[in-house]
Amino acid sequence: MSSENYLKDISEIKHLMNKSSKFISLSGLSGILAGIYALIGASFAYWLVAQSERGYLILDGKVFRLILLDLILVGIFSIGTAIYLTTKKAKKNNQKIWDSLTRRLLTSFIVPLLAGAIYIIIILNQQRYGQTGALMLLFYGLALLSASKYTLGDVKYLGYTQIVIGLICAIFPGYGFWFWVLGFGIMHIVYGTVMYFKYDKK
Incomplete structure (x- = not known):
């Protein structure tokens, strides 16, 4: 067996192992679109506050309820887009969209996210x-960090980035809106673009 064939076989074995132990059908384009949705939602929220009588946000007024609805819509569009594009990519890769691996991935992602949502409420x-x-x-x-062990390793870098931005945001709470824009908007677009050219456009 030539060294070229040997390396090819090793590469194929590694690919099959990754395919069986990691969910590799995450769509980079969904990350880009999630970032765009976040920027649109943030722009709308900023405009609402700027146009309000007080010029700042209070949490018992109409503006806050509209911003909360805005945030929910951003989440719905982001999740819906991710499900659609990931399902489409999984079919293209002949990978099951719902199996024990997907359940472990979702559990690892949802548990810390749900705990955080309850704590924030x-x-x-x-x-x-x-x-x-x-x-x-x-x-x-x-x-993201919790879920990264069941999917592409690049996800953990986005997780680390969000954690660092969150910690800096905690130091400067007066700039929370702009750190939110940076984390959920810009970083999603950067991450999604890298993922798209690294994995999707092959």
Whole structure:
């Protein structure tokens, strides 16, 4: 057996092992679109606050309810796009979209994210508003880090980035909106672009 064939066989074995132990059909394009949705949603929220009578956000007014709806819509569009594009890519790769591997991936992602969401709701009810942006970034980063062992290793770098941005945001809570834009908007676009050219455009 020539060295070229040997290396090819090793590469194929490695690919099959990764395919069986990791969910490799995440779409880079969904990351780009999630970032765009976040930027659009943030722009709308900024405009709402700027146009309000007070010029700043209070958490018991109409503007806050609209911003909350805006945030929910960003999440729905991002998740819906990710499901659609990931399902499409999984079919193209002949990979099952729902099996034990997918369940482990989702469990690892949802548990820290859900814990964070519940904690944020608790502190909002206690009228402690200053760290909301930082906590969203931190728990999202931890969720990505937790899920990364069941999917492409690049996901963990986005997780580390979100955690770092969240910690910096905690130090400067007055800039929470801009750190949120950086983490959920810009970093998603950067990450999605890297993933797209690295994995999707092959």
